[in-house]
Amino acid sequence: MNRFAKIVGFLLVTGGVFLSCNSTKNIVAPTAQSEALEALIAKKSFTIESDWMYPLMTTGMNAIYNSGLIPPGSTVNSINLTGNPNFVRIYGDSISMNLPFYGERQLPGQYIRNEGGIVFQGVPDRYEVIKDEKKQTHLIKFTAKGDQESYRVTITLFPNWTTSININSSHRTSIRYRGVVSENDKEKSLVVN
Template sequence: MKTLFLVLIGGILISCGSTQSIEVTEAQRKALDEIVTQKKYEIISDWASPLTTTSVNAVANSGLLPPGSTVNNISLIGNGNHFRMDGDSVDVYLPYFGERRLSARYSTDAGIKLKGAYDNYKVEYNEKKQLYLIKFNVDDIQESYRIIIRLYANLKSDISVNSN
């Protein structure tokens, strides 16, 4: 019994080991550096990960989510979306999955649409994770959005959008 316990504990400790550092080629690093420096790129998302709320659960339970989707990971494949950075402006259309609270305006838009200038632009490079962290704000007619983008050397990305 004591041997079984030690084997289980040993297995858990081995499986909890730290991850290996990410290996990035010099070409990948230079390509990523140039993309970030030029501020000219486009991101097409395959997945959305909304906050799980009662409303999102109700939609999931009704069977309205795309095939292969779950309440916290919704497939965007075949669903038009884009995030374009072009110098000092952005053009964004991201589908919105969630519930709006305390909204003062009514709109037929089913997503987040932004077009124009941004402010508070900050770029950080994380050497350990080999990624750029880009943060900025974009104001709409009545909302302000805080956007955080993680750009990886393999040209994968992650976009987080927070609004007021």
């Protein structure tokens, strides 16, 4: 029994050492690029432009794909946004969003002419920024309430200035966007749309 206890103890200590060594591999050291991104987020003056949209795979989306309404180079669950103007712009406490939307409406509502996408302009509710020190990523979460619809938005900003935006809507299927972040031009920060 004594020998068994020593073997178990040795295995536990060895396993602990391996686990602690493995966890240090996942830590990303800050770089000039990631520090510049952190300063940009603290300043609250940046724009995200998405180049890909990832709608939820549904029967309705398959029907749209089969009818040929998806842009060239895209698939039913991965749509290229090249040439399609879109943005999420943060300037101070205000946010302006204008993102295209492919997906299904879950609750009846009124479409506003020329606004079939996700559109919001104003001050969001519950805005928070969370930094992951290990990965040097930033998570921005907020809720936005429009006239007919509300959105829960989660933006992940990576140290190489790429982004992932997840949007859950009160009236539509969820959707994700991938893009890049850039500093606001002085003119763009004054103009909301």
